[in-house]
Amino acid sequence: MDPLAANRKQKTLIMVLLCLGWMVNTFDRIAINVAVIPISKEFGLTETQVGLVISSFFLSYAIMQPIGGSLADRFGSRKVILFSLITWSIFTILTGMAWSFLSLIVLRFLFGIGEGSYPSASQVSLAETFPQKERGRAKSGLLAAGKLAGVLGTLAIASLISIFDWQFMFIFLGVVGLLLAFFYWKYFYPAGTQGIQKNAPSEKMSLKQALKIPLLWQLTVIYFGISIVSWGTAAWMPSYMVKVRDLDLVSMGAVATIPAIMGLITMLFTGWLLDKYMVGREKYLIVLGALIGMISLYFFISAPSIPYVVMYGAFASIGIAIALTTTLTMPLKYIASSSIGTATGMVYLGGQVAGVIAPTVMGFMIQQFNGSYDAGFWFLISALFIALIVGMTVRTHSDETSDQATEINSRAE
Numbered sequence: 286m287d288p289l290a291a292n293r294k295q296k297t298l299i300m301v302l303l304c305l306g307w308m309v310n311t312f313d314r315i316a317i318n319v320a321v322i323p324i325s326k327e328f329g330l331t332e333t334q335v336g337l338v339i340s341s342f343f344l345s346y347a348i349m350q351p352i353g354g355s356l357a358d359r360f361g362s363r364k365v366i367l368f369s370l371i372t373w374s375i376f377t378i379l380t381g382m383a384w385s386f387l388s389l390i391v392l393r394f395l396f397g398i399g400e401g402s403y404p405s406a407s408q409v410s411l412a413e414t415f416p417q418k419e420r421g422r423a424k425s426g427l428l429a430a431g432k433l434a435g436v437l438g439t440l441a442i443a444s445l446i447s448i449f450d451w452q453f454m455f456i457f458l459g460v461v462g463l464l465l466a467f468f469y470w471k472y473f474y475p476a477g478t479q480g481i482q483k484n485a486p487s488e489k490m491s492l493k494q495a496l497k498i499p500l501l502w503q504l505t506v507i508y509f510g511i512s513i514v515s516w517g518t519a520a521w522m523p524s525y526m527v528k529v530r531d532l533d534l535v536s537m538g539a540v541a542t543i544p545a546i547m548g549l550i551t552m553l554f555t556g557w558l559l560d561k562y563m564v565g566r567e568k569y570l571i572v573l574g575a576l577i578g579m580i581s582l583y584f585f586i587s588a589p590s591i592p593y594v595v596m597y598g599a600f601a602s603i604g605i606a607i608a609l610t611t612t613l614t615m616p617l618k619y620i621a622s623s624s625i626g627t628a629t630g631m632v633y634l635g636g637q638v639a640g641v642i643a644p645t646v647m648g649f650m651i652q653q654f655n656g657s658y659d660a661g662f663w664f665l666i667s668a669l670f671i672a673l674i675v676g677m678t679v680r681t682h683s684d685e686t687s688d689q690a691t692e693i694n695s696r697a698e
Contacts, residue, residue: 299414300423302473303407304430306370309462310403311434312442313377316458317342317393319442319523319534320451328386336648338386339520342393342400343640349401350637354630357406362413362475362626365406370469372399374462381455404633409626411617413475418560420617425556425610429549432606436545439523440538447534500619501628503679505635507571508612510672512639514578514605514665520644521651525658530591543595548602555610563611564618570611571676577604579669586662608672619681639668 321335330338357365376396383389407427415423445454526537555570563570581601588594613632620628647661654660 296414298472299410299475300426302469303410303427305465306366306403306407306469307427307430308434309370309458309465310373310400311431312438313373313396313458313462314342314400315435315438315519316377316442316455317380318520319439319538320446320454322524322527322534323446323451324383324389328389330386332648332652333645334386334648335524336520336645338389338393339644340641341390342397343516343637343644345394345397346401347397347634347637347641349398350405350633351627351630353402354405354409354626354628354633356402356626357409358624358626362406362410363469363473365402366410366473367466367469369399369402369406370462370466373403374459374466375399376459377462378456378459381452381459401637405626405630408613408617408629410475412625417618421559421614422553422556424614424617425552425559428556428606428610428613429552432545432549432552435519436542436549439541439545440535443523443534443538498628500679500681501616501631503675504612504615504632506675507608507635507672507679508632509635509639510575510668510670510675511605511609511612512636513643513668514582514601515609515636516640517643517647517661517665517668521647521658521661526594528656529658530594532591540591540595544598544602547599548606551603551606552610555607556614559611559614559618565681567611567615567618567681568676568679571608571679572673574604574606574608574611575669575673575676577601578608579604579666579673582662582666582669586659604669608676615681643668 317339321330321338324330324338325335353365353369373396376392376399380389380392380396383392408424411420411423411427442454445457522541523534523537526532526540527534532540558570559567578601581597581604585594585597585601588597613629616625616628616632643664646664647658650660650664651658
């Protein structure tokens, strides 16, 4: 059963609010990656401790992915998103008041609990609002909003820290999040919510049922591999550009915009491609994206100058964007609308487990190799190789995987 059709004005309003939410979500999440440079100096943190601070967020963030998705399926996305936005904004403000390594660990863990429900719940909002044939473009729009926040965020956060300090930056971002929560409370009513809740049977796909669908396992592993790269680079690229490539914070933020812009454009194009031409052939985009990312990161390691760093970084961003957009759109295409939150929560869980692992593993490698980032980048290439291999095995229509998904979907419908 497709969700009730929404009129264009309502779709636009929901999409705008979701995009703003993704942007604030991304700003708050990546802020620590830049702020950790002055924080580590102030608190005397080692690279391993920095990795633990970043990973503490991802531990709770990962735990909340399937929980948030299941709650959104059961109660609708609006309530879950409002709770998530308010909670993570409060703990963003409190991060600006951290006084020690241990307090950072605790506050970032609680921040992850608040933010963890948002990705799965926003996916449910798309299913509540958009028909299946439009969901690839809708999902790519959300991912592009997050990427745009990455373009603007690193530079804006670096500028705020340079002008004021890291404490003010976190408090400012948290206040912005609370203001956005007010607009969600007043205007955010996903178009199909009432219709879906009224007509759908009480039985929805459980996480146990989701675990029986091979396609979801494949997407979870693929997203894990992609996310190792996404979170590994997000956590350590600012430090790499400052410590290895000798850029200041503001210059680092400016240089980071070019790969991010290329990724943003690629996400939008990939969403259009998925809706128009790649139904049932999505795995080829996953494999292509992973391959581009691997080759680009290999050349990135030995790039002789900043222009080459930017060029290879841009190609890597393009590859990741292709694979990422395809992977996260597929549940919207192949899972029943009433169970998308649970299914997406399972896939997102793989990505957030990668968020727990990647920053700490890279930090440990950097420390063990006396400040060299090369081993860390080879770790990222290996993760993309896993995504590529599993991507080659994905089958969506005329096979046992699809039959099992269809059987479970039919019970949810």
